[in-house]
Amino acid sequence: MRRGKLWWSKPAVSCIVRVTACLVFAVCVVYTAFIPTAALSVPAVAVQVETEDNTVFWSTTLKMIRAKFPGVSQLSTDSLQTWLEEPGQAQMGRPLLLDVREKEEYEVSHLKEAVLAASEKEAIEVLEGVPPDRPVVLYCSVGYRSSEMADFLHKRGYEKVYNLEGSIFAWANEGRPVYQGDERVHVVHPYDRVWGKLLKKVLRSW
Structure with missing residues (x-):
């Protein structure tokens, strides 16, 4: 006892x-x-509370991408729109847009005239017929996958490669046009239910 x-x-x-x-x-x-993060398309982050104001979530995401890919040139959505509308102003010619998302994401909507290149192999195949001095702008949902692809291409010798910072989510959130084929639409594939919170509710395709 x-x-x-x-x-x-x-x-x-x-x-x-x-x-x-x-x-x-x-x-x-x-x-x-x-955790095998290499198996993921984007790294894990804290789940965010569902609100339309995701300023902190966005800020954290963009800082994380810049830190992960310091050698990748980031292009703002404002700069890209100006570049596309007035290519002579940038003195670099009209850029080639590469959408590095999956096919099902691309088919919901994409930037006008963007070419789908969901893998490194596809990106290399697309760029084979492109003049080496033509600038290339890549995008995905928020910019992680496209920064990863830009980093890959830069290491392969492509110098004029840019990532669209915030990618199609930021582009669409700001009211800029997205297309399904040649038709302008107002929806974007939200990727998943966590990262989709960075996309305005009215734009989500589910």
Whole structure:
């Protein structure tokens, strides 16, 4: 009986609780560190509360992309629209737009005249017939996949490669035109239910 009282005394229970908490925390840290993020199209981020004002979520996302791909040139949506409408102003010629999302995303909507290139192989095939001095602007949903592709192309020797910062989500959120074929539409594939929160509700295709 005495041993039982000693074992279940408050100090002993408190010690057990603390040790258990430490073990759980350690397991969580190890699990997080070894998640195969390479298998994901975009990295994991904290789930955000559903609101139309996702300023913090956007800011965190863009900073993360810039930090992940420091060698990639980021092009703002304003700059791209000016470039497309008045290509002579930029003195670089009209850029080629590459949409690096999946086919089902592209078919919902895309930027006008954008070419689908969902893989590195497809991107190389598209660029084979393009003059080496022609600028190329890539985009995806928020800019992670397109920055990854831009980084790949830059390492392959393509110098005038840019990522559209914020990509089609930012472009559409700002009221800029997207198309399904040649027809202007007002929906965008939201990628998934987490990243889709960066896209205005009225624009989501589901």
